[in-house]
Amino acid sequence: MTCGELRDSYELYSLGILEGEEKREIEAHLGRNCADCQKYLNEALAVNSLVLSHTPGVVPPSRLRRRVMASVGVERTGWTWLAALAAACALIVAMWLSVGKRTADRELAEARRTLQQSVAERDRLEQAFNFLNQPETRQVNFGLDKPAPPRGNFFLNPRLGVLLVASNLPVLQRGKAYEMWVIPKGGTPRPAGLFQAGPQGTAMHILNGAVDANVTLAVTVEPDSGSQSPTSNILFSAGF
Amino acid sequence: MLKRLIPISLALALLQVTLRFKDDADLARRLRAREPSAMRDLYDRYGKMIYSVIMRIVRDSGAAEDLVQETFLRIWNRIQAFDQERGALGPWVLAVARNRAIDYLRSTDGRMSAGALELERLEHPGQFCHIDERALSMDRSRRLQDAFDKLTPQQKTVVELAYYEGLSQSEMAERLQQPLGTVKTWIRSALKVLREQLSEAAIV
Numbered sequence: 001m002t003c004g005e006l007r008d009s010y011e012l013y014s015l016g017i018l019e020g021e022e023k024r025e026i027e028a029h030l031g032r033n034c035a036d037c038q039k040y041l042n043e044a045l046a047v048n049s050l051v052l053s054h055t056p057g058v059v060p061p062s063r064l065r066r067r068v069m070a071s072v073g074v075e076r077t078g079w080t081w082l083a084a085l086a087a088a089c090a091l092i093v094a095m096w097l098s099v100g101k102r103t104a105d106r107e108l109a110e111a112r113r114t115l116q117q118s119v120a121e122r123d124r125l126e127q128a129f130n131f132l133n134q135p136e137t138r139q140v141n142f143g144l145d146k147p148a149p150p151r152g153n154f155f156l157n158p159r160l161g162v163l164l165v166a167s168n169l170p171v172l173q174r175g176k177a178y179e180m181w182v183i184p185k186g187g188t189p190r191p192a193g194l195f196q197a198g199p200q201g202t203a204m205h206i207l208n209g210a211v212d213a214n215v216t217l218a219v220t221v222e223p224d225s226g227s228q229s230p231t232s233n234i235l236f237s238a239g240f
Numbered sequence: 241m242l243k244r245l246i247p248i249s250l251a252l253a254l255l256q257v258t259l260r261f262k263d264d265a266d267l268a269r270r271l272r273a274r275e276p277s278a279m280r281d282l283y284d285r286y287g288k289m290i291y292s293v294i295m296r297i298v299r300d301s302g303a304a305e306d307l308v309q310e311t312f313l314r315i316w317n318r319i320q321a322f323d324q325e326r327g328a329l330g331p332w333v334l335a336v337a338r339n340r341a342i343d344y345l346r347s348t349d350g351r352m353s354a355g356a357l358e359l360e361r362l363e364h365p366g367q368f369c370h371i372d373e374r375a376l377s378m379d380r381s382r383r384l385q386d387a388f389d390k391l392t393p394q395q396k397t398v399v400e401l402a403y404y405e406g407l408s409q410s411e412m413a414e415r416l417q418q419p420l421g422t423v424k425t426w427i428r429s430a431l432k433v434l435r436e437q438l439s440e441a442a443i444v
Contacts (some may be wrong), residue, residue, distance in 0.1 A: 191317065
């Protein structure tokens with residue numbers, strides 16, 4: 001097929017719904033760095049995004065913003081009732097002690113930061129417990145047969161995603177992070193999120209979203225900006 | 241009076257769309273620099289749009305919230321591969337949101353499960369490097385609305401099935417109980433109308 005004959009297929013291709021010969025033809029043209037086809041693809045991506053931007057608006061619940069910020073490790077801007085109550089108590093105590101405004105401010109900020117971290121950690125733990133309580137969650141352990149490697153468990157829930165709990169993780173160089181991978185049967189690894197280990201070498205990482213029930217899960221060490229495919233040897237893995 | 245108000249309200253809505261995309265390059269630069277405030281700005285700018293697209297696809301608020309979180313995590317984790325000098329942040333964000341929701345939809349009804357990796361590839365930030373920064377401009381948005389108004393009911397149906405249900409043409413034919421050739425004509429003619437209307441916007 002010529003580029004012109006494929007012109008009407010690029011929106012469908014970039015939506016991931018084109019099948020058969022037309023899809024193979026487009027991939028062949030793009031693989032040859034055909035300039036016209038690249039232009040058509042860019043125009044199709046723009047059309048698709050414009051169509052999606054016309055979706056009638058639905059207001060998300062306010063808690064979703066806090067949840068998203070917590071999931072990427074950005075400090076919360078909202079106040080939970082617990083944080084507000086504790087911060088108020090901290091303020092009263094600071095004033096009562098009359099240790100001076102600057103000292104009180106510093107202590108209050110520290111208390112607030114600690115509380116925010118605690119609340120974020122509590123949310124993560126609640127999410128993990130919810131994950132473990134689901135009847136369809138399955139578990140595979142790793143590292144038990146080795147002398148002192150990373151060890152722990154992968155929990156897979158096809159509807160919710162993957163929960164990884166690991167210990168004995170080695171200390172990483174600056175600029176490095178652990179990256180989890182989901183490897184479908186006969187497929188290539190796809191990134192499943194970055195995480196860091198705590199000072200004791202422990203880590204908990206959650207991948208949210210539906211996951212195929214028959215996959216292999218693996219972890220490698222990658223640049224802390226993440227990789228599209230593994231660039232180092234697999235540190236540990238387990239199959240479901 | 242009403243006739244005067246409608247164009248004004250439409251213009252205001254479209255102006256908001258334009259302003260939203262105006263400083264995306266700077267926002268992408270701040271995201272790459274891992275500035276925490278950038279993530280908050282990203283959410284404030286696109287959170288409602290992402291939630292709306294995902295809700296339209298999955299029609300379940302609990303699943304939608306999970307998928308919104310997954311979308312933002314994905315943007316945050318992959319922003320280093322995004323070229324803010326040449327890329328279009330809005331189209332990328334919308335593609336990630338739509339593909340996450342379609343992937344979820346396919347996994348829940350057991351259809352085209354092998355397509356997950358393909359969606360991953362199609363939403364790679366490198367794909368969005370050469371898109372016109374005016375992709376979501378006010379003028380194009382207005383022209384798209386004009387184009388939608390020109391579509392027949394059948395064309396609107398197949399556009400809906402393509403964008404919000406992720407059905408292939410053969411799946412559409414089965415769903416609508418129509419010959420495959422008929423469905424192909426509907427969807428391609430619909431997309432041609434949209435594309436040509438937007439091309440006119442580029443010329444004017």
